[in-house]
Amino acid sequence: xxxxxxxxxxxxxxxxxxxxxxxxxxxxxxxxxxxxxxxxxxxxxxxxxxxxxxxxxxxxxxxxxxxxxxxxxxxxxxxxxxxxxxxxxxxxxxxxxxxxxxxxxxxxxxxxxxxxxxxxxxxxxxxxxxxxxxxxxxxxxxxxxxxxxxxxxxxxxxxxxxxxxxxxxxxxxxxxxxxxxxxxxxxxxxxxxxxxxxxxxxxxxxxxxxxxxxxxxxxxxxxxxxxxxxxxxxxxxxxxxxxxxxxxxxxxxxxxxxxxxxxxxxxxxxxxxxxxxxxxxxxxxxxxxxxxxxxxxxxxxxxxxxxxxxxxxxxxxxxxxxxxxxxxxxxxxx
Amino acid sequence: xxxxxxxxxxxxxxxxxxxxxxxxxxxxxxxxxxxxxxxxxxxxxxxxxxxxxxxxxxxxxxxxxxxxxxxxxxxxxxxxxxxxxxxxxxxxxxxxxxxxxxxxxxxxxxxxxxxxxxxxxxxxxxxxxxxxxxx
Numbered sequence: 001x002x003x004x005x006x007x008x009x010x011x012x013x014x015x016x017x018x019x020x021x022x023x024x025x026x027x028x029x030x031x032x033x034x035x036x037x038x039x040x041x042x043x044x045x046x047x048x049x050x051x052x053x054x055x056x057x058x059x060x061x062x063x064x065x066x067x068x069x070x071x072x073x074x075x076x077x078x079x080x081x082x083x084x085x086x087x088x089x090x091x092x093x094x095x096x097x098x099x100x101x102x103x104x105x106x107x108x109x110x111x112x113x114x115x116x117x118x119x120x121x122x123x124x125x126x127x128x129x130x131x132x133x134x135x136x137x138x139x140x141x142x143x144x145x146x147x148x149x150x151x152x153x154x155x156x157x158x159x160x161x162x163x164x165x166x167x168x169x170x171x172x173x174x175x176x177x178x179x180x181x182x183x184x185x186x187x188x189x190x191x192x193x194x195x196x197x198x199x200x201x202x203x204x205x206x207x208x209x210x211x212x213x214x215x216x217x218x219x220x221x222x223x224x225x226x227x228x229x230x231x232x233x234x235x236x237x238x239x240x241x242x243x244x245x246x247x248x249x250x251x252x253x254x255x256x257x258x259x260x261x262x263x264x265x266x267x268x269x270x271x272x273x274x275x276x277x278x279x280x281x282x283x284x285x286x287x288x289x290x291x292x293x294x295x296x297x298x299x300x301x302x303x304x305x306x307x308x309x310x311x312x313x314x315x316x317x318x319x320x321x322x323x324x325x326x327x328x329x330x331x332x333x334x
Numbered sequence: 335x336x337x338x339x340x341x342x343x344x345x346x347x348x349x350x351x352x353x354x355x356x357x358x359x360x361x362x363x364x365x366x367x368x369x370x371x372x373x374x375x376x377x378x379x380x381x382x383x384x385x386x387x388x389x390x391x392x393x394x395x396x397x398x399x400x401x402x403x404x405x406x407x408x409x410x411x412x413x414x415x416x417x418x419x420x421x422x423x424x425x426x427x428x429x430x431x432x433x434x435x436x437x438x439x440x441x442x443x444x445x446x447x448x449x450x451x452x453x454x455x456x457x458x459x460x461x462x463x464x465x466x467x468x469x
Contacts (some may be wrong), residue, residue, distance in 0.1 A: 152411050156433050159456050166439065174438055205436035241469060291414050291457075297457040331456055333438035 001127050004134045008118045011137050014110070019111040022104040023048065029100055029155040033087020033093050043085045049110045050078075068260045069311035077286040080101070083325055091190045095206030099154040103147045103289070105300070110144050143285060150289035154207055159331035161296050162285040164235040165254075166278075168303050169325025170334050178334050182214035186334055193308060194227070194317035207330035212255060213264030219322055225272030228319035230265075231279060231307050234326040235296070236325060237281035243297035247302045248284040249310070253277035255326045275314065279306045292331075350400065354393045361389030417455035420444035429457060 023044065030040045038121045054073050055066035084088065084095045089097065114133060121130035154161050159167065173188035181187040181200065190197045198219045202210030211231075222229055232254040238244065251275060269276050281299045307323060314322055364386035371379035414431035418441055425446045439453045 125456060149410075149412070157436060158433070159437060160416055170438060205439070241467075291412060292457045294459045296459045297455060331436045333436050 001125075001130060004127075004130045005118070006130035008114070008121075008134055008137065009129060011141055012114055012118055014141070015144055016108075016333055018144055019104075019107045020108040020231060021299045021332065022148060025155055026097075026100050026104045026152050029331065030086045030097060033089055034096065035088040042103070043081070043237050044104075047078075047081060047085075048105050050105065051198050057242060064260055064263045064300070065320055066234045067258060070210045071258060080125060093207035095208050095244050096157045096330060099207035103150045103154055106147050107144060107151075107229055110140060110147075111164065114140060146286040146289050149286065149291070153289070153291045154330065157207070157331050158203065159292045160289055160328060161292050162235050162289060162327045163292060163329055163332050164281040164283070164296050164300060164303070165233040165325040165327040166201045166204065166329035166332050167292075167297070167300050167325070168233045168307070168328070169199050169323065170204065170332050171300060172197070172199045172307075172323060172325075173334050174200065174307060182211045185212060186216040187215060189334070190323075191313050192321070192323075195315055195319045196312070198320065199324045200277050200330040201334060202327075204329035204332045204334055207328055209257065209326075209328050211261060212324050212326055213261030213268075214267050214320060216324060220268050220274065223320050225274070226320055227272070227274050227331040228315040228321055229310070229324040230269065230274055230276045230324065231310055232265075232276065232324045232326055233279045233281075233307065235283055235287070235288055235301055236280035238284055242282055243295075244283050244287055244293060245285065245299035245302075245304055247299055248280050248282065249306055250278045250280070251276060252278050254280055277310050277314065279303050279310070350396075354400075357389050357393040361386045361393065364389065369450040412458045412460075414456060414458050415454055418451045419454045420447060420449055420451045423447045425442050425451075427451070 027044050029039055030036065030044065034040070052070060055063055055064045055070060078098050078101070079094055082094050082101065086093070086097055114137075117133040118131055120126075121133070129169045150160065152158075161237055172190055172192075173186075176188040176190050176199075178186040178188045180203070184203050185200060187198055187200045190199050200215045200219070201211055202212070212239045216230065234254040234256070236248075238246065238256065253262045253269075255262050255265065265276070268274075281296060281303055283293070287293055287296065311321055337462070344385060359365055364382045368379045368382035368386055376412055404405070416431045416435050418427040423444060423446050425444050435453055435456060437456055440450045441453060442451060443449065444451050
């Protein structure tokens with residue numbers, strides 16, 4: 001038990017260091033970009049303690065709508081607070097600072113949870129409390145290190161691994177006029193292999209995932225359900241042993257997050273029985289939130305080639321298709 | 335979240351330092367005693383020599399290990415490359431990432447044809463050691 005406590009204690013020191021560094025980076029970035037009139041430290045500390053209460057799901061009917069509303073309120077609140085902390089920022093910088101603070105918030109939360117179990121274990125001298133935290137410690141540390149590297153990327157507005165899907169969409173839309181289709185989402189009509197492709201992505205270059213669920217629904221409704229297929233492109237977690245940047249293909253709505261957008265997409269396609277395909281670019285948790293690796297950047301070309309193949313094989317000339325590039329579009333324009 | 339918390343994590347505990355230095359001092363005393371004991375009691379001198387060497391080696395090792403642990407506590411900032419291309423003549427420029435860069439951002443005119451250049455890639459290169467595994 002003593003050995004386990006020592007191990008958790010060592011990791012806790014590291015987590016504390018990472019958490020403090022994260023807070024420092026966030027404050028420095030706000031001071032540098034936001035040019036605040038007063039010291040933002042107190043506001044940042046208050047922000048790091050924010051929490052979100054998810055809706056009650058004892059009666060699950062309508063819970064998605066409630067969850068979406070809570071998440072919208074949270075997003076608006078975060079953006080307003082960032083704007084108050086850093087008044088001299090534009091939309092892109094507000095998004096990037098929000099992402100930076102969210103990463104710092106995640107690090108603060110991880111540190112506090114591990115500290116809680118460590119102190120509780122010491123207080124109760126319970127082997128099982130210490131043991132359960134010691135067993136998951138390598139995975140927790142991996143996640144904390146990933147967030148630590150994300151902080152700098154978010155602060156500087158560098159593209160991250162999660163943006164692979166957004167980069168695929170950006171490559172397809174570049175040179176074509178885009179329009180706002182849903183909140184923080186843009187779409188472009190792109191001719192591809194004799195078909196009309198509606199390419200969707202979150203509005204860049206600020207850190208943003210948009211609302212691809214609403215965007216897909218809007219395009220389906222605009223075309224009265226006459227969509228031959230939907231292709232979703234996203235970064236996905238790889239298993240150990242798989243290569244970073246491997247491209248794989250499947251079916252279903254390739255989208256992560258709390259599930260609101262996935263639900264909306266599945267509802268929309270069910271109404272018109274539209275087939276849905278997915279192309280994923282594999283990476284691990286560390287790669288997903290840290291600056292984009294060359295292997296992932298290179299995989300974008302392979303993913304575009306796969307999309308073209310799917311379009312050729314599953315649709316015919318003159319059809320309408322939707323290509324949705326899912327992910328955080330930080331550092332990626334359109 | 336106090337202001338002193340970041341320095342506390344990077345500092346070695348003063349108690350540990352005290353123990354290390356006391357051990358080191360006792361070891362040195364043992365070595366000195368060993369030298370003076372050689373003429374009177376050779377056996378005791380050898381024991382003192384052994385204790386002195388072991389103590390000195392152990393405390394130095396612990397001290398070095400603690401320093402190593404502090405060094406490891408740092409967030410590494412990887413080097414990020416920005417590739418700028420001219421869409422007209424194909425001229426390419428690769429430089430370090432600068433804040434404000436983003437993919438598909440139009441930047442300075444091309445040195446060759448004066449056309450606006452475009453940021454086409456931003457990425458980091460990771461040199462991974464391949465571990466040999468049959469799977």
